[in-house]
Amino acid sequence: MRNMQLGTSNLDVPVVAVGCMRLTELDGGQAERFVNAALALGANFFDHADIYGGGKCEEIFAKAIHMSPAVRDKLILQSKCGIRNGSFDFSRAYIMESVEGILRRLCTDYLDVLLLHRPDALVEPEEVAEAFDALHASGKVRHFGVSNQNPMQMELLRRYVKQPLIANQLQLSIAHANMISNGLHVNMSTPEATGRDGGILDYCRLHDITVQPWSPFQYGFFEGVFLGNDKFEALNKKIGEVAARYGVSDTTIAVAWLLRHPARMQPVIGTMNEQRLADCCKAAEITLTREEWYAIFLAAGNILP
16 A cells, blocks of 8 residues: 655555445444455555444444554544534534544544544634644644635634644545636636635645545535446446556546545545455556546546636
8 A cells, every 4th residue: 555644744644544434334243354454455544533323433443443552553543523413513622522532432542633524604713722732732632634624714723723734524536526627717607617615625735735535436415426327427438448458446546536636635435345445445556647537537527628
């Protein structure tokens, strides 16, 4: 597995992150086999959130991996907090409470990375700063980041928070690539020119913040996957041609497309299938040509100005 630096931190992480949102779909034995298969692939970065399975996913993970100090030293653990039933909450009290619960369920003393999970309209950045300071000083969280935030939301936090924001988890795939299209249609009157994210991709590149694409095989907002989908006949044909050229699966090429972008991306893979995870990890070995990257982009229905 090829590794990369996560943001401006000292963390050396695999270029593919293992998303744990669906761990509740597996029984105990299956979960243990899956996490061990991930480790065997060199995929030791595991992404969690306190809302995944209502906390059950973190508990299942800790049990499946037989968490101990020796095991913990081999892992990079990231989790997220801030989503409550019917609201978002970035208050100091809730962040502190959430982290305590996360650590308890994961059977660990610290998180490598904590992300704020989606923006909170009522955020008071001073409270976030207080929470981050307390968590960092206690050693309970070593690095911090955000999820689904635009540049100005991140700038607001950075005005108060001392710790660098090293990652931003954003929805991105070949078939959900507005943040890329928007950057191509500058000063145009086409629908693709409509800015919906404030130029977050360039912002992250300018500030050495790692983009973590979530749902890298989805289109729309959980409307389905594009691989093998009749709605994306041209895209699947083109991906298949490129996959045959490299002797890999279509899944591998879909991830390689994200890794080819120079924004230092770390896709979060949500599969619970060991072979599919292996196919995703294989993307770390492939560098698509510029021609292949653009051909896939256009086959998804994206257009150039």
